[in-house]
Amino acid sequence: MAKVAFLGLGVMGYPMAGHLVKAGHEVTVYNRTTAKAEAWVKEHGGTLGATPAEAAKGADFVMACVGNDDDLRSVCLGETGAFGAMSEGAVFVDHTTVSAKVTRELFSAAAEAGLSFVDAPISGGQAGAENGVLSVMCGGDQAAYDKAEPIIDAYARICRRIGDSGAGQMTKMCNQIAIAGLVQGLSEALHFADKAGLDGRAVVEVISQGAAGSWQMVNRHETMLDDHFEHGFAVDWMRKDLGICLDAADETGASLPVTALVDQFYKDVQKLGGGRWDTSSLYKRLKALD
Template sequence: MSNQNSKKVAFIGLGVMGYPMAGYLQQKGYQVTVYNRTTAKAEQWATQYKGNFADTPAKAAQGAELVFMCVGNDDDVRSIVYGEQGVLSGMHAGAVLVDHTTASADLARELAANAQQQSVGFLDAPVSGGQAGAENGVLTVMVGGEPAAFAKAEAAISCYSRCVKLLGPAGSGQLAKMVNQICIAGVVQGLAEALNFAQNAGLDGAAVVEVISQGAASSWQMQNRSLTMLDGKYDFGFAVDWMRKDLGIALAEARNNGSHLPVTALVDQFYSEVQQMGGKRWDTSSLLARLKR
């Protein structure tokens, strides 16, 4: 085991993304202590990966060179960072806090400033690739922060990623994730409309996808979601509730920087219709379902 990989690290949040991400760190030789609000999940992880768990974020962070977080939203992040039980109270000078949550750029800048007061580094590092990307260790990670902090964390982040890139100061990672979600929203809506058109025209949707996926129309969404969309299967992947949270963050930031996002705003409304149909936990590809009502 190398000195690099013998580092003590902590991972806070063991959802569908965090659970396997923390697992990869442990498998690659890092000494991982996890924390999860549901203790049974932390115990299960510790048993499966032969790691450790703590009963507070602060205890998980004690002695850790790197502390990773992957939770739900801005409020969730604040609840595990601040206070006597928060990770910052347990971190030592020179350690680095890495937030994999998709959250606001304002929060990233706030966390960076508060971490700096304790001589702790901070990186906002939202991910793309979904549950499958986390389980297969092939996530894309968009990072904001200082180069010195990135240098300390890059090797560890690479344990569950195929692309990790520092894009600028604190907040830059979150802004890049907004770009990512804006792109996805338009592509999924276009794919939903296309598949609906194909079926209404009497075409074999799967056969059409087989052909057009070899040309300029191809996309990750087409390659990975088109067949399940045709089958009306939406019980996996990235939930509509989370996509609406992400698009809300992007639309708010657009108002601040003067960007016009008419397609994104429209697709966000379409997702609200999916929620009203009972699809809050459906995969984001469920935009097709609203066209079939």
């Protein structure tokens, strides 16, 4: 069993860190809001670090799940950052969805400090984190991945190295691109069914068993039809992720017309006051157009 630090106890990080304890690891946590870290320690045991550096000191592995590029830099670098306190040979695993640019920047900074850095963004939502069945897509050196994979396994259903540094983040972009189109398609199908006077639940029962079936259809159609969007992955975070995707598309020359359009639809949802609604609220946007 390993000595692990976990930085960031949001809706994903909080249960993920808990799974590490259940797996038998010695866990120290850090969170920007100290009360959240105190609550986690009260629930799971382990210890609390007042700064990322304090939490990371002496750890074999440091896992992070924070908000964005700037948040990640802040927990890695500087006087209170984890990199300065980590032991040579330790592995930093980043579960945040960030740009491949900051990933490669921190990969280089870690290497200069004698550390390893694995980008390991996650998919599966809050329920996946709570149930320990996340999909984890990784980039970085093979040796570092091989060390980290058994630790990540505590909360993963599948964990794969896709390639060198940044490959995990680029794969997560593929994930978000696919989700954006799927949720919009499902929203339009339910909207069409409603306009045609059909029972949306009956429609989904049939079409979900054929070529139209998807995770989004099975897991979100009921809550969409019930006008319930206070769960899951928030629109504000999805727009952050889609912005990363669109920036990367400009750099790589990829064409993402549907993604760009759905990003604007999510902007409409934000204008409706739905920044914290689940991403399936694209359906609510269509209803608001009636």
